[in-house]
């Protein structure tokens with residue numbers, strides 16, 4: 001079953017309006033507004049420290065919010081606890097992978113599957129993960145700490161899928177990976193999810209990689225959303241890239 005097949009109620013996956021957030025009284029995000037329609041793949045670009053991870057985690061209620069509204073799959077989740085937001089069909093693949101290194105591949109997957117056992121539609125099972133990603137099946141009894149970077153990223157993506165989310169936020173999925181792993185794991189796997197109708201928000205420093213997947217680009221600069229437009233127009237605009245990404 002594809003993502004689109006079980007999320008028919010509203011056309012909007014993520015709607016953020018006037019979002020400001022930060023840490024310990026230091027404001028990092030300033031008045032951010034954007035919308036992702038279901039099935040869109042959107043790149044979130046920005047220099048180091050521009051606020052990509054803060055925005056990604058703020059969507060999950062993990063950062064103190066100063067103001068604004070966040071709607072996920074039609075529900076206003078502003079102020080909700082993270083675990084409740086996750087039940088809205090959105091999952092985060094955190095920067096640095098977010099797998100438990102001391103647990104085996106199988107145990108990592110079981111934890112994610114256990115969490116979603118009460119979801120009405122359980123399209124992803126551990127068996128489907130092993131069928132879809134044979135590399136994880138081969139290493140099912142290995143501790144996650146012993147996996148390659150690409151395999152760990154694959155495991156983190158599989159964990160997100162096992163929550164049965166239809167919208168997946170990936171925070172710097174290519175970080176630390178070889179060009180070959182980026183091609184196989186990120187472009188291959190995430191590209192497949194895109195073709196199946198998943199909604200994807202991909203925070204990246206690797207613009208070339210992100211633009212292979214995304215049809216739209218958001219740019220953060222010092223915590224402000226300075227651009228929201230199609231990938232082709234963005235690629236053609238060298239002045240924009242220079243000003244906000246330093247390219």
Ligand SMILES: Nc1ncnc2c1ncn2[C@@H]1O[C@H](COP(=O)(O)OP(=O)(O)OP(=O)(O)O)[C@@H](O)[C@H]1O
Pocket residue numbers: 023028046047048049050051052053054055095172205
């Ligand atoms: N836990 C935290 N406590 C305090 N400040 C933080 C915290 N996390 C991030 N910051 C600050 O918030 C700002 C934005 O950081 P953030 O990690 O969101 O940027 P980023 O765009 O994801 O960067 P990178 O590309 O390096 O991952 C930075 O100034 C950073 O120092």
Ligand SMILES: [Mg+2]
Pocket residue numbers: 052053054095171172
């Ligand atoms: Mg980051």
